[in-house]
Amino acid sequence: MGYIFDSTSAVDQGADPDGKKENFYADDYAKPVVADEYRSVYVYEAPIRLWHWVNVCAVITLMITGYLIGVPLPSANGEASEWFVMGYIRYAHFAAGYVFAVGILVRFWWGAVGNRFARQVFYLPIWSRRWTSELAYQLRWQTFLERKPLRYLGHNPLAHVAMTALFLYPALFMIATGFAMYSEAAGRDSWQHAIFYWVIDIWGNTIDVHLWHRMGMWTIACFVIVHVYAAVREDIMSGQSVIGVMFNGERLFKRKF
Amino acid sequence: MGDATFYDLFRRQGISRRSILKFCGLTAASLGLPPAAAAQIAQALETKPRIPVLWLHGLECTCCSESFIRSGHPLVKDVVLSMISLDYDDTIMAAAGHQAEAIIEEIVETYKGRYIVAVEGNPPLANDGMYCIVGGKPFVERLRYACRDAQAVIAWGSCASNGCVQAARPNPTQATPVHKVITDKPIVKVPGCPPIAEVMTGVISYILTFERLPELDRQGRPMMFYSQRIHDKCYRRAHFDAGQYVEKWDDENARKGFCLYKMGCKGPTTYNACSTVGWNDGISFPIKSGHGCIGCSEEGFWDKGPFYSRLTQVAGFGIEANADTIGRTAATGALAVAAVHGGLSAVKRLRDTRQRDKDEQG
Ligand code: HEM
Ligand code: HEM
Ligand code: SF4
Numbered sequence: 001m002g003y004i005f006d007s008t009s010a011v012d013q014g015a016d017p018d019g020k021k022e023n024f025y026a027d028d029y030a031k032p033v034v035a036d037e038y039r040s041v042y043v044y045e046a047p048i049r050l051w052h053w054v055n056v057c058a059v060i061t062l063m064i065t066g067y068l069i070g071v072p073l074p075s076a077n078g079e080a081s082e083w084f085v086m087g088y089i090r091y092a093h094f095a096a097g098y099v100f101a102v103g104i105l106v107r108f109w110w111g112a113v114g115n116r117f118a119r120q121v122f123y124l125p126i127w128s129r130r131w132t133s134e135l136a137y138q139l140r141w142q143t144f145l146e147r148k149p150l151r152y153l154g155h156n157p158l159a160h161v162a163m164t165a166l167f168l169y170p171a172l173f174m175i176a177t178g179f180a181m182y183s184e185a186a187g188r189d190s191w192q193h194a195i196f197y198w199v200i201d202i203w204g205n206t207i208d209v210h211l212w213h214r215m216g217m218w219t220i221a222c223f224v225i226v227h228v229y230a231a232v233r234e235d236i237m238s239g240q241s242v243i244g245v246m247f248n249g250e251r252l253f254k255r256k257f
Numbered sequence: 258m259g260d261a262t263f264y265d266l267f268r269r270q271g272i273s274r275r276s277i278l279k280f281c282g283l284t285a286a287s288l289g290l291p292p293a294a295a296a297q298i299a300q301a302l303e304t305k306p307r308i309p310v311l312w313l314h315g316l317e318c319t320c321c322s323e324s325f326i327r328s329g330h331p332l333v334k335d336v337v338l339s340m341i342s343l344d345y346d347d348t349i350m351a352a353a354g355h356q357a358e359a360i361i362e363e364i365v366e367t368y369k370g371r372y373i374v375a376v377e378g379n380p381p382l383a384n385d386g387m388y389c390i391v392g393g394k395p396f397v398e399r400l401r402y403a404c405r406d407a408q409a410v411i412a413w414g415s416c417a418s419n420g421c422v423q424a425a426r427p428n429p430t431q432a433t434p435v436h437k438v439i440t441d442k443p444i445v446k447v448p449g450c451p452p453i454a455e456v457m458t459g460v461i462s463y464i465l466t467f468e469r470l471p472e473l474d475r476q477g478r479p480m481m482f483y484s485q486r487i488h489d490k491c492y493r494r495a496h497f498d499a500g501q502y503v504e505k506w507d508d509e510n511a512r513k514g515f516c517l518y519k520m521g522c523k524g525p526t527t528y529n530a531c532s533t534v535g536w537n538d539g540i541s542f543p544i545k546s547g548h549g550c551i552g553c554s555e556e557g558f559w560d561k562g563p564f565y566s567r568l569t570q571v572a573g574f575g576i577e578a579n580a581d582t583i584g585r586t587a588a589t590g591a592l593a594v595a596a597v598h599g600g601l602s603a604v605k606r607l608r609d610t611r612q613r614d615k616d617e618q619g
Contacts, residue, residue, distance in 0.1 A: 070568055071581065072519060075510055076500045085500025142598075144605060188484060201475055204419070204556035206486075206526040211569050211580055218584025222591045229595040233602055 040241075043117050043153050044249045047110045051103055052246050058100040059220065062174075065093035066217050070210070094182065101175045117154045121163050131157055149238040153251055156238075159230060166223035170216050177213040181206065263465070264303040277302065284462045287455055288471075289481050301466040308465055309364050309372040311403050312346035315396040316389045316423050316432050317378025321414040322348055324451035327537070328458045337458045347391070358392045361399070365406055373464060374403050375411040379420060380438055381430035388430035397438060409443045409470055410435060411460065415553060418446035418478075425559035426572070436477065445470050446477045448529075450553035455534050456482045476556075478528065487524035487550050490532040493517065511547065521565040522549030529554040 044052075068089050076083040111119050125131045135157035140146045142158065150156065155163060180199035183192035184206065200206055235242040241252035267277050278299055285294040314322075326338065326349070338349075345360045352360065364372050378396075381388040386395030404410055412435045415421035423432040436444050447460055460479055463471045471479040488494065496502070496516040503511040503520050516522070524532070527550050531542040543550055549565070552558040561569050568579040 072502060073500060075502045075504060075515065080495040080499040080501055083499035083501065087498040087500075089500075144601060147609075184486060185489070188480075197475070204476070205552075205558070205561060207523065207552065207555065207561045207569055210526065211571065214568070214580035215571075215584065218580065218587060221584065221588050225588060225591040225595060229599065233599065237602060237606060 040250045040252045041153055042249055043115075043251045044245055045110075045114055045118065046249065047106070048114065048118055049246055049249055051107050051110070054099065055103050055107075058096045058103060059224070061092060061096035062100060063217055063221060065089050065096065066214070069093060070214055097175075097178050097182070100171070101179070104171055104175065120154045120160060121168050124161060124164050135161065149234075151238060151240045151253060156234075159227075159234075162223060162226060162230075166219060167227075170219045170223070174213065174216045174220070177209050177216065181209055181213065261306060262303060263305075263307050266307060267302075284459065284466070287459045288463055298462070298466045301468075305466075305468065306371075308408070308468065309368055310345075310375055310461070310465075311361060311364055311372060311407075312375045312377065313396075313400060313403060314347055314391070315376065315378030315380050315400065315416070316430070317414070317416045319348055319377070320451040321377045321416075321457070322346075324454045325457045326454075328454035337461060361403055365403060369406040370408055372407055373409055373411060374400075374407040375413055375461070376400065376417045376435050377413040378416045379424070379432050379434050381423070381432045382438075383429070383431035400435070400438060404439045404442055407442055409445065409464065410439055411464070412436065412444055412446045412448075412477075413457065414452055415448045415450045415558070418448035418554075419556045421450055421553075422559050425557070443470055444477055445473065445479060448478060448483075448554040450558075452554070453482075453530055453534050453536060456530055474528075482530040482534070483528045483554075485528065485533075487527045487529055487532045487544070491516075491524050491544060492532070493544060514547075517544060517547075517549040519567060520549050521563060521567055523552030523555070523558070523561075523564075524550040527552040527555050 069086075072086060072089075076085050108122075111122055134150060137146060137150055138156050138158040141149045154160075176196060176199050179192050179196040183190055183195075183197045184200070186192045188197075200209055203209055203212075231242050234240075235244075239254045241250070241254075245251050264277065268274075278295070281298040281302070282292075282295040284298055285292065288294070312322075328337065345357065345364065347357060350357060378389075380386060380395070380397035380400050382397060386397040389396040391399055412418045416423065416432075417435045420428075420432055420434045423430065424434070436446070445460060445464070447457060449456070456479075459482065460471065463479075471481060474480050474483060488497070491497075493514065493516045496514070497518055501510065501513075501515040503515050503517050505511070506520070518525070522544065524544065531550070532544065535545075536542050551564045552561065555561070560572065563570065566579070568581055570577060570579050571583060574583055
């Protein structure tokens with residue numbers, strides 16, 4: 001087997017069009033013309049794509065309802081028994097929270113059984129000299145210091161950093177703190193209490209758990225802004241399909257860009 | 258101090274047997290125990306050797322004692338006070354000066370391992386404890402000495418349990434909660450500023466009669482009084498769920514008694530018994546009087562303000578910075594970077610395409 005960071009290897013440095021060898025340099029624009037305009041490699045399997053979009057829905061719901069839990073809507077009027085505004089907002093938050101948490105579990109499971117691209121988000125190979133130097137290259141590309149981008153089958157190093165450090169780890173934090181707060185209402189005999197209540201003790205006062213859960217929301221909000229922008233930008237600029245990969249799983253490498 | 262049991266003591270103080278039995282019934286009920294427990298308590302009081310209590314005062318405001326002697330039921334107050342007052346409590350005992358100080362030594366020597374230390378307040382540790390001198394010695398030394406052979410320690414109030422106001426940032430005297438100084442004894446924390454009188458009498462009666470600590474939660478608080486949040490039993494909870502809030506002090510919604518969440522009520526994050534037991538003989542509690550909970554029984558509550566806003570400020574980010582001001586700044590920054598970067602990218606792309614077209618033509 002090849003290197004741990006195979007799935008992040010830049011594709012433009014060699015020639016292995018079909019991605020059969022561990023180092024898949026799928027497309028070399030510097031080489032003489034290839035017969036077809038595009039070359040495509042199947043990268044993200046269906047469960048990953050499905051998870052991605054379910055996760056998007058859950059996260060958006062969680063951010064909107066979570067925001068409104070801390071800063072509620074203007075008051076409803078009339079009999080309390082006629083309204084359940086905060087009740088439904090919290091209900092939606094918890095329902096989406098379960099979807100989100102189960103989604104992450106499924107994603108972990110698929111990380112274990114799926115192809116190697118399914119494992120990429122779980123850790124950052126900071127010990128790999130190659131990865132760090134390509135991360136530096138990617139930063140230079142993003143600051144217009146490099147003319148041509150390196151192209152990848154999986155996530156490029158910068159996207160990888162964002163997905164892992166600004167989404168996946170914060171997501172685990174949100175689940176831990178979310179269920180810890182949930183356990184307070186679920187009661188001391190609930191499984192949520194048994195599994196997650198210890199998280200409250202890290203701070204000692206639940207109000208801090210609320211505070212950091214909310215900070216976590218803003219972290220993920222920043223990720224979403226950068227992530228969506230970068231997906232669109234790289235789709236146009238980096239000579240490979242980006243957005244399409246999350247729909248059909250195929251990474252297309254454009255010959256000309 | 259000659260009395261062998263609490264019963265002897267009560268009788269000598271002129272409390273009738275009938276009153277004592279009544280007290281046992283009340284205590285059992287307030288502890289949430291079954292009726293049979295009343296007889297158990299009575300038996301314990303009659304037969305078990307009396308356990309002396311040393312009530313020490315450190316850096317504090319005496320609001321715990323004030324609360325304690327206002328215990329709703331006069332009977333409870335009399336009985337429980339006589340249970341503890343005769344040994345040592347510098348603020349309410351009759352003895353004074355050296356005579357009083359000698360009592361501590363006497364108890365520690367004669368009742369090794371069979372007495373309780375109740376601590377109100379906490380020891381400040383900075384400058385060798387010089388910020389709280391009692392009887393000519395730093396309080397921290399007296400606390401260590403008194404606890405040396407204690408059976409258990411009761412940490413009264415938020416001062417002893419988690420530091421309270423004097424431990425608020427920047428905590429110049431280094432006021433330190435009791436469990437961080439006394440680490441080798443079982444400790445019951447009874448937080449609150451002050452704790453509710455009935456909670457205090459309930460806890461102390463339980464320990465003295467059953468000679469064991471009540472069931473404690475992960476933070477060391479008695480489950481029977483601290484296992485639920487104010488919010489879980491608040492009578493305004495229906496308005497919370499409905500989405501009906503007081504928006505401004507004295508607005509129409511305040512008059513209607515809507516939920517105080519938007520006014521910074523800390524009920525959702527505060528474990529205490531106020532919304533069930535109530536204060537002053539159950540007459541009221543802060544929320545019932547129209548003011549949000551300030552979370553006084555929670556760790557570091559003084560630094561988790563502002564009291565009148567739902568989102569707490571974040572330490573280290575300047576005054577008035579909460580999660581939303583910080584988060585919104587970061588998100589706006591991300592949007593701005595994306596916009597500028599997007600603009601530059603468009604320019605680059607235009608130049609690159611032109612260049613490529615030229616190359617291809619040439
Ligand atoms: C992307 C993930 C999530 C985001 C962005 C998010 C966001 C938020 C926000 C902003 C709040 C309000 C905090 C406050 O100001 O008090 C909140 C509260 C809460 N969240 Fe989440 N959350 C997420 C995941 C979860 C999960 C997985 C759970 C678990 C079921 C959960 C359970 C809760 C609970 C119990 C509360 C407190 C509700 C209350 O106080 O009434 N959250 N969330
Ligand atoms: C709440 C919003 C979103 C979240 C939390 C999110 C999260 C993620 C995560 C964690 C990954 C890594 C997938 C993996 O390796 O398992 C990913 C990949 C991806 N996401 Fe999103 N995403 C969001 C919204 C979007 C949107 C709106 C788009 C479409 C424009 C998008 C397009 C993509 C693409 C194209 C990839 C693959 C990137 C690549 O080619 O390397 N995402 N996203
Ligand atoms: S007043 Fe406070 S404790 Fe009562 S329901 Fe509203 S937020 Fe909860």
